[in-house]
Amino acid sequence: MSYTPMIQQYLAIKAQYQDAFLFFRLGDFYEMFFEDAKKASKELEIALTSRNGGKDEYIPMCGIPYHAAKQYIKVLIDKGYKIAICEQMEDPKQAKGMVRREVIQMITPGTIMEDESLQPKKNNYLAALSGFDDGSFGFAMSDLTTGETRVTLIASWDGVIQEMDANDVRELVLAPKFAPDKKEELAERLNMTFSECEQDNVPETLKHITVGIDQDKLLHPLGRLLNYLVSTQKRSLDHLQQADVYHINEFMMIDLHSRRNLELTHTNREKKVYGSLLWLLDDVKTAMGGRRLKQWIEKPLLNQTEIEKRMDAAAALKDHLLERETLRSLLGNVYDLERLVGRVSFGNVNPREVVQLKRSLEQIPEIKRTLSELGEESLSKYEQEMDPCAEVRKLITEAIVDDPPFTTADGGMIKKGYNETLDQYRDATTHGKQWIAELEAREREETGIRSLKIGYNRVFGYYIEVSRPNLKLIPEGRYERRQTLSNAERFITPELKEKERIILEAEEKRVGLEFQLFGDVRMQIKEQSARLQKLARLVSGLDVLQSFASVSDRNSYVRPQFSKDRTLSITNSRHPVIEKVMRNGSFVANDINMDKHCDLLMITGPNMGGKSTYMRQAALTAIMAQIGCFVPADQAIVPVFDQIFTRIGAADDLVSGQSTFMVEMDEANYALSHATQNSLILLDEIGRGTSTYDGIAIAQAIVEYIHDHIAAKTFFSTHYHELTFLEEKLDRLKNIHVGAMEENGTVVFLHKVLSGQADKSYGIHVAKLAGLPDNLIERADEILTGLEASSSNKIQSVAPVSFDPAGKVEAAATVEEEPEQLALFAEPKHAEEAPALSKRERKVLHDLDKIELLTMTPMDAMNTLYQLQKDLKK
Incomplete structure (x- = not known):
């Protein structure tokens, strides 16, 4: 026995969309069958049922109401799934045989185009990638919601991963034969959905998007992207903008790890925007301004002229508070022009959104007037090039009511006077309903039934309703019975039936004509898409600049100067995010001084003293400067950095089986392999993942390599005080330290960066702050004294390693064999000296004895001490 015709139809369509949920329209529901039903019932938490499919066994089935589909689609999209929408293409009442259905x-x-699944201030990128024999890659991406389309050529696989991460690509389209190992690596490192498309020739209907592009390496990924959009969207893509060819070397390169370590767009721990640089600088008034701000932060500029143009504009707005506040107020009334234009072109815009477009356009003349009053050359581009699109505004004003419904289903969105035929239908409907009201009054008067009423429903149309106790008052033969209820009867008259026909016919024609007229308005707006998109770009850019001005003014930021000799000099530098979060003015500012004769700062000092903060604020200052924003300092002179590399924090890569130390070495190697003289490198506690002397040797070799072969501006934070002697050996290295002092045996962190080296790490003091038992702290002091005495003459000052031009070591450093570790807890000389310890305390001491303290990161040590403390308190 075969499946039923309907299930056969389902299976035939599903075969074309194996990697998607097939939403199969049956009446008022989207149904799913077989494996789709099983998986959807779990993911959507809906009931799994079954139905007879024509064979002996019942097939799994689940469904959702079509009118509630958006919320279910959002759940699936957020989880990375795809959905194929299969609709009935003909009226079931008129269909002969099986209803025709298509995706x-x-x-x-x-x-995704629906707002429910989009973040207003975040682009939603679809990308395509093509690999070539020379190891390069063509990369194309598009945000379907805004029409923005961009292409570039990437020289290396590392560059591909960085570009994917920087743009937070949601979905990647690849050729079916794309290298499986590379696809697997992308899946492990980045969160995205994969799709396939073989065809990579640009569709004829979309050739205009490729105007000016003649490189095959760019056309292949762009063609693949466009073919995928054509095959999946099955509708007009006229809003896609002409592809913008950009070059990666036009922007500061920030690798994936550095982007996360510096918390540019979200925090590391909670993955939230709060606490990131994006959160700090986000004082934009429009959603599209929020997306533009994120783009700028992800891609700081290298062209100093372009940077200065942004700063000139930000400075002008910063210096004119009243005009800036006026602009902010006007921008606050501008809706998301980019996505509104996208929805107009895509065909899913609703009447309220069209009115939002009009209200946005109403702000443009006032924005231009305010910019004119400023009279600043740096802002003249925005004033002169902003097109108010007056024709679009006039069209919407004349055609659409001020407070339209959300949908077009029942009409009510077209203004009176816009179309004469529509007005006639409305009059017929209005007069018909007036006649109904007059009929009801007349019938009440003539029958004497005060409760008589005339109603309407979609099934029976208009009717006269009389309650059961009053039926006896109806003159015989006056009405024709239509429906019986438990407490009333419903009637009709020939006259009422004729009026019903006239009213319903006029109503149906009114709704149909309104829908047609709204479609015409939408098409006229669509023809102006290019003008509206250009306007949106200008408004979003202006919004970001006013945000820079507002944040800089509020936080007393200064305009940085750019050095030609690689000088990095910042007076009273602050970490912008930490300063903002603290809010009590207690952040301790520090100077950063690296002139042309200094390339490396060796930073020593205690845990929690502020070394990492000091390093990060230098990088964030550089990034803020190169996106065109003022910086948190009293004065700042910075180079234009081409790249930023960071090795901060410790983490095992358990998936690939890499230890903390291997991850540390990989990240250090990446920096050493890619950095140039114009780069900025931040290295925190290099070498801590191995034995003490191995760590010292590796750390010293890295410092020397950077000094001798790269000469990048480098911040090197370390607990290896033994390395501070390098200041005497390397002429472009300086020692600095974060200050701390002891008061009555307690350490006080000054958070002040001072010249020279630190005298100690104060690790035991940090343990005391964590609350470990006093006798444990005392014993740790004893052990430390013994270790220092034992090893004081063991570690030799190692001569700097020299390298040949290829980077190979010519003369290796030598160190004496590491001394035998002291017993952590020595046996007491006399039994009476032994402390009376509980079983729990003895276990804690035993665990402490096993700790390799000198190989632990500060955070690992804190966590371990915290656990020991918890064990003691159990």
């Missing part, structure tokens, strides 16, 4: 759209993470 009208594929909804995927990279092509």
Whole structure:
């Protein structure tokens, strides 16, 4: 026995969309069957049922109401799934045989258009990638919601991963034969959905998007991207903008690890925007300004002229508070022009959104007037090039009511006077309903039934309703019975039936004509998409600049100067985010001084003293400067950095089986392999993941390599005080330290960066702050004294390693064999000296004895001490 015709139809369509949930329209529901049903019932937490499919066994089935589909689609999209929407293409009442069904759209993470699944201040990128024999890659991406399309050529696989991460690509389209190992690596390192498309020739209907592009390496990924959009969206893509060819070397390169370590767009621990640089600088008034701000932070500029243009504009707005506040107020009334234009072109814009477009356009003349009053050359571009699109505004004003409904289903969105035929239908409907009201009054009067009423429903149309106790008052033969209820009867008259026909016919024609007229308005707006998109770009850029001005003014930031000789000099530098979060003015500012004769700062000092903060604020200052924003300092002179590298924090890569030390070495190697003289490198506690002397040797070799072969501006934080002697050996290295002092046996962190080296790490003091038992702290002091005495003459000053031009070691450093570790807890000389310890305390001491303290990171040590303390308190 075969499946039923309907299930056969389902299986035939599903075969074309194996990697997607098939939402199969049956009446008022989207149904799913077989494996789709099983998986959807779990993911959507809906009931799994079954139905007879024509064979002996019942097939799994689940469904969702079509009118509630958006919320279910959002859940699936957020989890990275794809959905194929299969609709009934004919009226079931008129269909002969099986109702014809087709997939009208594929909804995927990279092509979602509904606001429920979009973040207002975040682009939603779909990308395509093509690899070539020379190791390079063509990369194309598009945000379907805004029409923005960009292409570039990437020289290396590392560059591909960085570009994917920087743009937070949601979905990637690849050729079916794309290298499996590279695809697997992308899946492990980045969170995205993968799709396949073989065809990479640009569709004829979209050739205009490729104008000016003649490189095959760019056309291949762009063609693959466009073919995927055509095959999945099955509708007009006219809003896609002409592809912008950009070059990666136009922007500061920030690798994936550095981007996360510096918490540019979200925090490391909680993955939230709060606490990131994006959060700090986000004082924009529009959603599109928020997206533009994120783009600028992800891609700081290298062209000093372009940087200065942004700063000139930000400075002008910063210096004119009243005009800036006026602009902010006006921008606050501008809706998301980019996505509104996208929805207009895509065909899913609703009447309220069209009115939002009009209200946005109403702000443009006032914005231009305010910019004119400023009279600043740096802002003249925005004043002169902003097109108010007056024709679009006039069209919407004349055609659409001021407070339209959300949908077009029942009409009510077209203004009176816009179309004469529509007005006639409305009059017929209005007069008909007036006649109904007059009929009701007349019938009440003539029958004497005061409760008589005339109602309407979609099934029976208009009717006269009389309650059961009053039925006896109806003159015989006056009405024709239509429906019986438990407490009333409903009637009709020939006259009422004729009026019903006239009213319903006029109503149906009114709704149909309104829908048609709204479609015409939408098409006229769509024809102006390019003008509206250009306007949106200008408004979003202006919004970011006013945000820079507002944040800089509020936080007393200064305009940085750019040095030609690689001088990095910042007076009273502050960490912008930490300073903001503290809010009590207690952040301790520090100077950063690296003139042309200094390339490396060796930073020593205690845990929690502020070394990492000091390093990060230098990097954040550089990034803020190169996106065109003022910086947190009293004065700042900075180079234009081409790249930033960071090795901060410790983490095992358990998935690939790499230890903390291996991850540390990989990240250090990446920096050493890619950095140039114009780069900024931040290295925190290099060498801590191995034995003490191995760590010292590796750390010293890295410092010397950077000094001798790269000469990048480098911050090197370390607990290896033994390395501070390098200041005497390397002429471009300086020692600095974060200050601390002891008062009555307690350490006080000054958070002040001073010249020279630190005298100690104060690790035991940190343990005391964590609350470990006093007798444990005393014993640790004893052990430390013994270790220092034992090893004071063992570690030799190692001569700097020299390298040949290829970077190979010519003369290796030598160190004496590491001394035997002291017993952590020596046996007491006399039994009476032994402390009376509980079983729990003895276990804690035993665990402490096993700790390799000198190989632990500060955070690992804190966590371990915290656990020991908890064990003692049990």
